[in-house]
């Protein structure tokens with residue numbers, strides 16, 4: 001039987017009455033001295049912390065990563081150094097644009113953020129369920145996200161904002177096509193893939209670098225809602241994905257993903273026909289095949305949502321020995337953005353929250369700050385170098401140098417030669433789809449574009465149609481017809497022979 005405990009205030013003082021306030025007479029006014037009442041009300045008023053500015057609605061679970069293949073020729077990362085090695089992890093899935101209380105079945109990319117608790121520190125792989133992204137420069141991120149949120153005047157979501165931005169940023173076409181396919185409405189989180197999306201570097205024990213991308217393939221099989229099914233589910237069970245994940249783990253039906261990598265050498269990267277660090281592009285798998293690495297399994301539900309899921313803090317900055325960054329501009333921007341967001345959302349000592357804490361050694365001279373609850377280094381020195389402790393800088397973790405021969409300049413890069421092919425990959429993707437997938441994608445695009453309103457409606461539709469036509473003439477034609485445009489008006493959108 002559970003041990004009986006006295007009810008107490010936060011300071012441990014036994015409470016004699018938890019339901020009646022202390023009053024002058026049984027019906028009289030409440031006394032200022034009922035500090036327990038104040039404490040209850042004051043704590044309640046402070047229960048909310050800022051929600052994540054993006055990816056606010058999410059679900060998380062603990063699990064294990066197990067190595068099944070030897071990739072030590074590419075990386076010395078200790079997490080991969082032995083077949084059969086197991087590493088504990090925490091994974092948080094999310095939608096992107098909606099608020100914390102929004103429905104799980106919105107058309108949106110899904111976040112796929114993994115924190116691996118490795119002996120060389122926590123490695124955070126903060127990806128999505130899509131291999132590409134809407135923009136390729138972090139300066140555009142906040143503008144893009146504003147279009148996914150609410151109109152500043154109406155406080156409603158706005159198809160006009162979405163398509164205005166996308167039509168002015170053709171680099172978004174690849175991701176928009178994926179979003180508008182039924183992959184934009186997955187059946188929960190268990191039936192979708194996860195991707196690093198970015199290119200990272202692997203460094204092996206000879207200090208040699210190759211470029212890599214990570215792919216998590218669902219073992220549950222891909223399953224998507226159609227637009228209509230997703231819309232229905234938003235009403236029937238707004239927390240569908242949370243319920244699906246939580247209940248699967250509770251009944252022991254542990255979801256699994258196989259981890260694969262793609263590898264590109266530095267020489268191959270120089271010769272690649274696109275910028276290999278452009279986040280709006282994939283590396284074709286026929287040329288850069290997937291190589292299996294291991295299995296990720298989720299097998300433990302958190303016991304407290306706020307403590308573990310809401311307070312989880314992931315950062316693409318957190319890479320470990322043997323894994324490093326790439327010149328991908330979006331990745332570079334994210335290195336700065338996430339820890340900054342955590343300091344605002346959770347406070348400067350967010351790394352001490354148990355779900356974020358490295359279970360292995362942490363030793364540094366950071367001290368004090370709000371909510372420092374780990375003893376603050378006790379009586380040990382708070383400066384470096386010092387003559388008292390034996391904490392040292394370990395040069396064996398140093399990375400090989402990057403040789404960058406270039407000028408610092410305000411590169412006006414968005415449509416520069418070699419950077420302006422926004423159409424080949426989305427066109428190829430559309431042509432690869434099954435007839436049913438094509439039909440659903442066209443239906444979803446038409447349904448969404450029909451929501452464009454206002455004085456710029458025609459301009460926005462025409463601009464976006466041009467992009468669809470440039471990706472694939474049949475796709476452009478089908479969307480134009482779906483929007484009820486005449487053959488005459490269509491001819492102006494057709495790509496001209498070069």
Ligand code: HEM
Nearest residue numbers: 052055092111112113126127128133138141197333337341
């Ligand atoms: C969450 C910024 C691009 C995946 C966030 C958060 C910020 C942010 C501020 C909230 C963090 C928090 O409060 O905990 C940015 C910026 C980007 C960018 C500035 C581009 C420059 C991306 C990309 C991906 C991505 C390309 C995927 C490939 C995620 C995920 C989360 C997230 C999965 C939720 C993490 C969690 O579950 O806590 N992002 N983001 N973001 N972002 Fe990004």
